[in-house]
Amino acid sequence: MTLIVAIILFGLYVGNVVLGATTGAPILNDVQEMVLLFAAAIAFTAAILQREAADKDRQDKNP
Numbered sequence: 001m002t003l004i005v006a007i008i009l010f011g012l013y014v015g016n017v018v019l020g021a022t023t024g025a026p027i028l029n030d031v032q033e034m035v036l037l038f039a040a041a042i043a044f045t046a047a048i049l050q051r052e053a054a055d056k057d058r059q060d061k062n063p
Contacts, residue, residue, distance in 0.1 A: 003047035009040035 013036050020026030028036065 006043035
């Protein structure tokens with residue numbers, strides 16, 4: 001679930017950058033863009049940590 005959230009947030013960031021580059025009028029300002037990218041990075045980090053914890057649990061159960 002958190003990986004999907006990270007993908008969506010990063011997609012919004014990329015969409016804003018592409019829109020700003022093509023039209024010259026991005027939807028978000030610089031601070032909003034930074035917060036969006038920061039939220040995507042946090043969600044991605046949470047997803048990686050969840051996957052590592054699940055992998056460790058699987059390795060502990062199947063030595």
